[in-house]
Amino acid sequence: xxxxxxxxxxxxxxxxxxxxxxxxxxxxxxxxxxxxxxxxxxxxxxxxxxxxxxxxxxxxxxxxxxxxxxxxxxxxxxxxxxxxxxxxxxxxxxxxxxxxxxxxxxxxxxxxxxxxxxxxxxxxxxxxxxxxxxxxxxxxxxxxxxx
Numbered sequence: 001x002x003x004x005x006x007x008x009x010x011x012x013x014x015x016x017x018x019x020x021x022x023x024x025x026x027x028x029x030x031x032x033x034x035x036x037x038x039x040x041x042x043x044x045x046x047x048x049x050x051x052x053x054x055x056x057x058x059x060x061x062x063x064x065x066x067x068x069x070x071x072x073x074x075x076x077x078x079x080x081x082x083x084x085x086x087x088x089x090x091x092x093x094x095x096x097x098x099x100x101x102x103x104x105x106x107x108x109x110x111x112x113x114x115x116x117x118x119x120x121x122x123x124x125x126x127x128x129x130x131x132x133x134x135x136x137x138x139x140x141x142x143x144x145x146x147x
Contacts, residue, residue: 003064004065005065005066005067008067008097009096011097013094013096014094014095014096014144015092015093015094015144015145016092016094016095016097016098016099016143016144016145017090017092017099017141017142017143017144018090018098018103018139018141018143019088019089019103019139019140020089020091020100020103020104020107020137020138020139020140021087021088021089021107021138021140022086022087022108022110022134022138023086023087023111023135024084024085024111024134025084025131025132025133025134026084026085026114026122026131026132027122027131027132029121030118030121030122033118034080034085035080039117040120041116042117047117048076048110048111048113048117049076051109051110051112051113052074052076052087052089052106052107052113054109055105055110056071056091056099056102056105056106057071057074058105059101059105062105063101063105066101066102067095069093069096069097069099069102070093071092071093072093073090073091073092074090074106075089075090076088076110085114087107087110087111087114088107088140089103089106089107098142098144100139100142104137104138104139108134108137111137112134115132115134119132
Protein backbone atom coordinates (compact mmCIF):
# COMPACT_ATOMS: atom_id res chain seq x y z
CA UNK A 1 0.00 0.00 0.00
CA UNK A 2 1.24 3.47 -0.89
CA UNK A 3 1.52 6.18 1.77
CA UNK A 4 2.28 9.79 1.01
CA UNK A 5 2.09 13.27 2.41
CA UNK A 6 -0.42 15.49 0.56
CA UNK A 7 1.28 17.91 -1.83
CA UNK A 8 0.40 21.48 -0.78
CA UNK A 9 3.05 23.17 -2.94
CA UNK A 10 0.61 25.14 -5.08
CA UNK A 11 -1.69 26.19 -2.23
CA UNK A 12 -1.26 29.78 -1.05
CA UNK A 13 -0.01 30.61 2.43
CA UNK A 14 -2.94 32.01 4.40
CA UNK A 15 -3.76 32.65 8.05
CA UNK A 16 -5.39 29.62 9.59
CA UNK A 17 -6.80 28.77 12.99
CA UNK A 18 -8.11 25.61 14.63
CA UNK A 19 -9.84 25.19 17.96
CA UNK A 20 -10.07 21.78 19.61
CA UNK A 21 -11.40 20.61 22.94
CA UNK A 22 -11.58 17.54 25.13
CA UNK A 23 -12.67 16.45 28.58
CA UNK A 24 -11.27 14.44 31.47
CA UNK A 25 -13.65 13.03 34.07
CA UNK A 26 -12.18 13.13 37.57
CA UNK A 27 -13.30 12.46 41.12
CA UNK A 28 -14.76 15.43 42.99
CA UNK A 29 -11.99 15.14 45.59
CA UNK A 30 -9.35 15.35 42.86
CA UNK A 31 -11.01 18.40 41.31
CA UNK A 32 -10.97 20.11 44.71
CA UNK A 33 -7.21 19.52 44.97
CA UNK A 34 -6.67 20.94 41.48
CA UNK A 35 -8.76 24.04 42.28
CA UNK A 36 -6.90 24.64 45.57
CA UNK A 37 -3.46 24.05 44.04
CA UNK A 38 -2.77 21.14 46.37
CA UNK A 39 -1.76 18.45 43.86
CA UNK A 40 1.57 17.02 44.99
CA UNK A 41 3.18 17.28 41.53
CA UNK A 42 2.38 21.00 41.28
CA UNK A 43 0.20 23.36 39.27
CA UNK A 44 -1.81 21.02 37.04
CA UNK A 45 -3.21 23.56 34.60
CA UNK A 46 0.01 25.51 34.08
CA UNK A 47 1.96 22.30 33.47
CA UNK A 48 -0.76 21.08 31.11
CA UNK A 49 -0.46 24.31 29.14
CA UNK A 50 3.26 23.67 28.70
CA UNK A 51 2.52 20.08 27.62
CA UNK A 52 -0.05 21.33 25.09
CA UNK A 53 2.34 23.88 23.60
CA UNK A 54 5.11 21.30 23.29
CA UNK A 55 2.72 18.82 21.69
CA UNK A 56 1.49 21.37 19.14
CA UNK A 57 5.07 22.17 18.13
CA UNK A 58 5.96 18.46 17.78
CA UNK A 59 2.87 17.26 15.91
CA UNK A 60 4.74 16.62 12.66
CA UNK A 61 7.19 14.41 14.57
CA UNK A 62 4.36 12.36 16.07
CA UNK A 63 2.01 12.03 13.08
CA UNK A 64 4.06 10.98 10.06
CA UNK A 65 1.91 12.49 7.30
CA UNK A 66 1.37 15.93 8.80
CA UNK A 67 3.35 18.87 7.47
CA UNK A 68 5.92 20.68 9.57
CA UNK A 69 4.32 24.12 9.63
CA UNK A 70 5.20 27.35 11.41
CA UNK A 71 3.10 27.80 14.54
CA UNK A 72 2.36 31.47 15.18
CA UNK A 73 0.17 31.12 18.27
CA UNK A 74 -1.01 28.55 20.83
CA UNK A 75 -3.37 29.22 23.70
CA UNK A 76 -5.08 26.95 26.18
CA UNK A 77 -8.06 27.39 28.43
CA UNK A 78 -9.62 25.22 31.09
CA UNK A 79 -13.05 24.89 32.62
CA UNK A 80 -13.10 23.03 35.91
CA UNK A 81 -16.61 21.62 35.90
CA UNK A 82 -18.53 19.50 38.38
CA UNK A 83 -17.37 16.17 36.90
CA UNK A 84 -14.03 17.05 35.34
CA UNK A 85 -11.96 19.49 33.32
CA UNK A 86 -12.67 20.72 29.81
CA UNK A 87 -9.56 21.70 27.86
CA UNK A 88 -9.60 24.00 24.83
CA UNK A 89 -6.58 24.65 22.61
CA UNK A 90 -6.38 27.32 19.90
CA UNK A 91 -3.61 27.10 17.29
CA UNK A 92 -2.77 29.63 14.58
CA UNK A 93 -0.43 29.61 11.61
CA UNK A 94 0.26 31.23 8.29
CA UNK A 95 0.77 28.22 6.05
CA UNK A 96 -0.46 26.16 3.10
CA UNK A 97 -2.30 23.68 5.30
CA UNK A 98 -4.40 23.79 8.43
CA UNK A 99 -3.64 23.23 12.09
CA UNK A 100 -6.45 20.89 13.13
CA UNK A 101 -4.09 18.04 13.95
CA UNK A 102 -1.89 20.37 15.99
CA UNK A 103 -4.88 21.58 18.02
CA UNK A 104 -6.08 18.00 18.60
CA UNK A 105 -2.59 16.89 19.62
CA UNK A 106 -2.35 19.81 22.05
CA UNK A 107 -5.67 18.86 23.66
CA UNK A 108 -4.73 15.18 23.90
CA UNK A 109 -1.42 15.92 25.61
CA UNK A 110 -2.92 18.46 27.99
CA UNK A 111 -5.48 15.83 29.02
CA UNK A 112 -2.81 13.14 29.39
CA UNK A 113 -0.73 15.51 31.49
CA UNK A 114 -3.68 16.19 33.77
CA UNK A 115 -4.15 12.43 34.22
CA UNK A 116 -0.45 11.97 34.95
CA UNK A 117 -0.40 14.69 37.57
CA UNK A 118 -3.53 13.53 39.42
CA UNK A 119 -3.33 9.75 38.97
CA UNK A 120 -2.29 9.30 42.60
CA UNK A 121 -5.70 10.65 43.67
CA UNK A 122 -7.71 8.80 41.02
CA UNK A 123 -6.57 5.24 41.81
CA UNK A 124 -8.83 2.92 43.73
CA UNK A 125 -7.66 0.42 46.37
CA UNK A 126 -6.57 -1.98 43.58
CA UNK A 127 -4.54 0.68 41.76
CA UNK A 128 -7.11 1.02 38.96
CA UNK A 129 -8.82 4.10 37.50
CA UNK A 130 -12.53 3.22 37.55
CA UNK A 131 -13.79 6.81 37.23
CA UNK A 132 -11.10 8.56 35.18
CA UNK A 133 -12.01 8.95 31.50
CA UNK A 134 -10.65 11.10 28.68
CA UNK A 135 -13.34 11.80 26.10
CA UNK A 136 -14.87 14.15 23.59
CA UNK A 137 -11.64 15.18 21.86
CA UNK A 138 -12.78 17.03 18.76
CA UNK A 139 -12.25 19.99 16.47
CA UNK A 140 -14.71 22.70 17.47
CA UNK A 141 -13.88 25.13 14.68
CA UNK A 142 -11.36 25.79 11.93
CA UNK A 143 -10.98 28.81 9.73
CA UNK A 144 -8.74 30.41 7.13
CA UNK A 145 -8.48 33.87 5.68
CA UNK A 146 -8.29 33.76 1.91
CA UNK A 147 -5.48 35.82 0.41
